[in-house]
Amino acid sequence: MHYLEEDTIVAPATVPGTGALSLLRISGPLSIVVTDTIVKFKGSPLSETPGGRLRYGEVFLADGTLLDTVVVSVYRAPHSYTGEDSIELTCHASKYIVSTLMELYCSAGCRLAGPGEFTKRAFLAGKMDLSQAEAVADVISSNSAAAHRVAMNQLRGGYSDDLRVLRDHLVQMASMMELELDFSEEEVEFANRAELKALLATISDHIDRLISSFKLGNAIKNGVPVAIVGPVNAGKSTLLNTLLNEDRAIVSDVAGTTRDTIEETMNIDGVLFRFIDTAGLRETSEFVENAGIQRSIKKLSEADIVLAVIDLTAPADESVAALKDIVSKVDFTNQKLAVLLNKWSKNGANKNVTIINNFVTSIENQIVIFEISALEKIGIDKLKSFLRDCIGSVNLQEDTVLVTNIRHLEALKKARVCLSDVATGLASSSPTDLVAQDLRDAISSISSILGEDITPDTVLHHIFKNHCIGK
Numbered sequence: 001m002h003y004l005e006e007d008t009i010v011a012p013a014t015v016p017g018t019g020a021l022s023l024l025r026i027s028g029p030l031s032i033v034v035t036d037t038i039v040k041f042k043g044s045p046l047s048e049t050p051g052g053r054l055r056y057g058e059v060f061l062a063d064g065t066l067l068d069t070v071v072v073s074v075y076r077a078p079h080s081y082t083g084e085d086s087i088e089l090t091c092h093a094s095k096y097i098v099s100t101l102m103e104l105y106c107s108a109g110c111r112l113a114g115p116g117e118f119t120k121r122a123f124l125a126g127k128m129d130l131s132q133a134e135a136v137a138d139v140i141s142s143n144s145a146a147a148h149r150v151a152m153n154q155l156r157g158g159y160s161d162d163l164r165v166l167r168d169h170l171v172q173m174a175s176m177m178e179l180e181l182d183f184s185e186e187e188v189e190f191a192n193r194a195e196l197k198a199l200l201a202t203i204s205d206h207i208d209r210l211i212s213s214f215k216l217g218n219a220i221k222n223g224v225p226v227a228i229v230g231p232v233n234a235g236k237s238t239l240l241n242t243l244l245n246e247d248r249a250i251v252s253d254v255a256g257t258t259r260d261t262i263e264e265t266m267n268i269d270g271v272l273f274r275f276i277d278t279a280g281l282r283e284t285s286e287f288v289e290n291a292g293i294q295r296s297i298k299k300l301s302e303a304d305i306v307l308a309v310i311d312l313t314a315p316a317d318e319s320v321a322a323l324k325d326i327v328s329k330v331d332f333t334n335q336k337l338a339v340l341l342n343k344w345s346k347n348g349a350n351k352n353v354t355i356i357n358n359f360v361t362s363i364e365n366q367i368v369i370f371e372i373s374a375l376e377k378i379g380i381d382k383l384k385s386f387l388r389d390c391i392g393s394v395n396l397q398e399d400t401v402l403v404t405n406i407r408h409l410e411a412l413k414k415a416r417v418c419l420s421d422v423a424t425g426l427a428s429s430s431p432t433d434l435v436a437q438d439l440r441d442a443i444s445s446i447s448s449i450l451g452e453d454i455t456p457d458t459v460l461h462h463i464f465k466n467h468c469i470g471k
């Protein structure tokens with residue numbers, strides 16, 4: 001059911017005080033009438049202006065002083081973002097002008113919009129489904145070509161189309177079963193069991209593919225997690241700063257400088273990486289440092305790529321022991337490990353290079369080794385190319401469907417569990433009504449991603465609370 005809200009909302013859609021112009025957005029039944037009372041137009045009032053037009057006007061304060069000259073765009077329901085009568089008012093980007101205009105609108109009967117409320121209205125008016133509405137925030141926050149592409153595909157409905165195909169298959173299956181239920185007295189099987197099982201396998205595969213796309217989807221949206229680990233004083237924080245090209249983390253020659261993890265993202269050739277500098281690994285009884293080290297280990301296990309920073313000026317046996325410890329924590333089927341021999345110097349060969357090289361090649365042939373100097377920025381470009389190559393195939397097609405949202409992932413997993421129950425039910429010839437119920441649960445899980453059926457207000461509140469005001 002689509003419905004329109006009764007109150008009229010207003011919010012700045014741009015950040016006042018930055019840039020030359022600001023945009024105020026007004027949506028709801030009073031938008032046009034109220035704007036007529038605030039802005040003085042030459043000629044006919046705004047209420048006589050058709051949708052899709054721009055009008056120039058002036059805003060005067062009660063004492064007759066000119067506040068600003070503005071341009072107003074008129075949208076008439078249902079031809080607007082929200083589906084309601086809407087106004088976009090462009091003024092100069094002064095904080096004073098914007099806040100005064102906001103006051104004028106609020107005292108004329110509008111109220112300040114909540115986060116994402118314009119998009120929420122667009123969803124409620126049936127302008128977009130819920131997954132598209134969620135993609136609006138992703139498009140706004142996308143900061144790499146890949147993240148932009150995935151979010152834009154979701155916004156344009158590519159992802160929703162994929163889900164609808166999935167849901168339609170499930171509905172088709174359910175209807176075959178429902179038919180059987182209608183004739184249950186006669187104990188006939190309308191639905192061919194072999195056909196049902198084949199259809200179920202195809203649908204389950206589709207859901208599995210979507211679920212497993214989350215790893216890449218999440219990496220693209222939030223950055224590929226790269227953990228920088230290693231013994232204390234190896235130069236991990238120096239490396240973070242060098243990679244980011246800024247003094248983000250404190251660097252010192254005191255062992256145990258970094259206590260907590262520090263995360264920063266950086267775009268390398270269109271792929272977003274999330275670098276995580278961690279507390280140096282060593283035996284310690286100090287409570288805070290130990291807590292930091294536990295976090296380092298957790299971050300190491302969650303990363304896609306692990307950079308083990310080794311200090312070439314430290315004793316080789318200590319470095320080898322440290323590496324052994326790191327290698328034992330890496331899951332080579334899901335993670336890549338690069339050993340970075342840091343503090344490498346142009347002046348003079350370092351015998352530790354050979355010792356560590358020999359050790360690494362003796363244990364695991366999937367490990368790559370780089371000689372770098374984080375401080376002198378040597379070998380950093382090679383390291384960056386390696387990181388970029390690790391991700392390889394993110395040359396996404398425009399219509400690549402990836403799951404990037406935890407809510408969607410949970411719903412898909414729930415649907416998948418229901419389908420496993422359906423498969424078990426079919427295999428054990430369970431009563432059709434039980435199997436049909438599992439199928440209905442799977443359908444409602446998929447529909448919840450699109451926001452179909454009944455979407456409770458609490459769910460909507462949770463989804464839109466992270467949107468920006470004005471969107």
Ligand SMILES: Nc1nc2c(ncn2[C@@H]2O[C@H](COP(=O)(O)OP(=O)(O)OP(=O)(O)O)[C@@H](O)[C@H]2O)c(=O)[nH]1
Pocket residue numbers: 231232233234235236237238239250251252253254255256257258259278279280281342343344372373374375376
């Ligand atoms: N010569 C040289 N010194 C370096 C290099 N990288 C880091 N250092 C120095 O090594 C010391 C430790 O550097 P950090 O970056 O703080 O080391 P860390 O691994 O973050 O240390 P913790 O946070 O204590 O675990 C500092 O004095 C750095 O200037 C390098 O490439 N060459």
Ligand SMILES: [Mg+2]
Pocket residue numbers: 236237238249250251257258277278280
């Ligand atoms: Mg550090």
